Amino acid sequence: MIRLVRLYWRLRGRQNKIKIVALTRAYHGSSTGAASLTGLPYFHQYYEPLLEGVLRMPRPFCYRCELNLTYPACGLACADELEKIILREGPDNVGAFIAEPVQGVGGVVIPPDGYFQRLRQICDKYDVLLVNDEVITGFGRIGHNFGIDRWKVVPDMISFAKGVTSGYLPLGGVIMKEKIYQAMVDAGPDFGLHHGFTYSGHPTACAAGLANLDIIEREKLVQRVRKLAPYLARRLATLAHHPIVGEIRAIGLMAAIELVRSKASRTPLPPEWKVPQRIRAACMERGVIVRQSVDTVAICPPLIIKEKEIDAIVATIDEALADIEHALVSEKLL
Numbered sequence: 001m002i003r004l005v006r007l008y009w010r011l012r013g014r015q016n017k018i019k020i021v022a023l024t025r026a027y028h029g030s031s032t033g034a035a036s037l038t039g040l041p042y043f044h045q046y047y048e049p050l051l052e053g054v055l056r057m058p059r060p061f062c063y064r065c066e067l068n069l070t071y072p073a074c075g076l077a078c079a080d081e082l083e084k085i086i087l088r089e090g091p092d093n094v095g096a097f098i099a100e101p102v103q104g105v106g107g108v109v110i111p112p113d114g115y116f117q118r119l120r121q122i123c124d125k126y127d128v129l130l131v132n133d134e135v136i137t138g139f140g141r142i143g144h145n146f147g148i149d150r151w152k153v154v155p156d157m158i159s160f161a162k163g164v165t166s167g168y169l170p171l172g173g174v175i176m177k178e179k180i181y182q183a184m185v186d187a188g189p190d191f192g193l194h195h196g197f198t199y200s201g202h203p204t205a206c207a208a209g210l211a212n213l214d215i216i217e218r219e220k221l222v223q224r225v226r227k228l229a230p231y232l233a234r235r236l237a238t239l240a241h242h243p244i245v246g247e248i249r250a251i252g253l254m255a256a257i258e259l260v261r262s263k264a265s266r267t268p269l270p271p272e273w274k275v276p277q278r279i280r281a282a283c284m285e286r287g288v289i290v291r292q293s294v295d296t297v298a299i300c301p302p303l304i305i306k307e308k309e310i311d312a313i314v315a316t317i318d319e320a321l322a323d324i325e326h327a328l329v330s331e332k333l334l
């Protein structure tokens with residue numbers, strides 16, 4: 001997508017529109033280009049210099065607002081940051097804004113309503129492409145075909161991977177708006193898109209993708225996610241009484257529990273206590289795989305999960321939290 005942003009604007013005679021705005025703690029992958037858009041320090045340390053022209057913007061994380069504001073009184077100031085960046089850098093130099101509809105690795109960060117609509121308006125105003133990384137949210141994860149559909153926004157490009165084959169075979173791709181494709185067509189018959197990999201368009205992976213999409217439609221899995229989402233959210237909410245649970249965030253079948261040292265002050269746990277890691281291990285011992293990411297434990301269950309299985313996951317996390325809290329008290333840390 002980085003290359004398509006550059007290509008598109010150059011085909012349209014806008015030579016310098018190559019800067020890309022990305023969010024803090026975004027995850028977009030680990031190749032040099034993608035890691036440059038990724039906003040996690042451990043993907044940069046040892047690998048610099050990164051790609052030039054990546055501009056960083058605060059993410060829409062209301063629990064720990066990076067602008068120290070409160071929604072909705074903030075008026076979506078974090079989205080308006082995009083306009084400030086574009087004006088600072090000059091609209092002729094900014095090609096795209098990229099974001100996950102819901103940050104995954106960053107801790108299941110769900111943007112407030114209105115956020116993406118505002119970004120779409122700003123992108124339209126300054127001729128900047130709106131690009132969504134749907135590698136986690138694509139194909140039903142949050143109860144819509146694509147995550148961004150939830151906010152009824154149409155981006156200019158979408159990247160996808162995991163859900164397209166439900167992970168059974170490796171496949172990823174980019175969906176682009178007609179206008180980007182048309183720019184390549186307008187470039188004439190001698191234009192070639194010089195981009196590809198040994199395994200690009202692998203027919204076996206594509207066949208698995210098509211079969212999987214048929215199953216998603218036939219079994220109405222996207223609707224199923226929408227039906228199950230309130231159940232998952234309700235069950236997870238029962239964990240809120242734990243002293244180290246600061247916030248529970250859930251959208252569709254994607255959720256995270258934000259762990260804190262103090263609920264009242266939202267003080268994070270000292271990293272050296274390794275609490276999320278310990279909770280992850282305690283869940284694993286009981287047969288449930290959760291993800292640990294910075295201050296959260298997160299889950300992303302399969303779209304075919306049953307209510308009884310959600311109960312089992314929540315009961316396991318409940319026990320793991322109780323175990324670790326008990327241990328922290330014995331270690332005189334809590």
Ligand SMILES: Cc1ncc(COP(=O)(O)O)c(C=O)c1O
Nearest residue numbers: 027028029100104133135136161
């Ligand atoms: C939002 C997001 N984008 C991109 C990636 C990386 O995708 P790939 O490993 O296919 O490059 C991931 C992987 O977890 C992801 O979560």
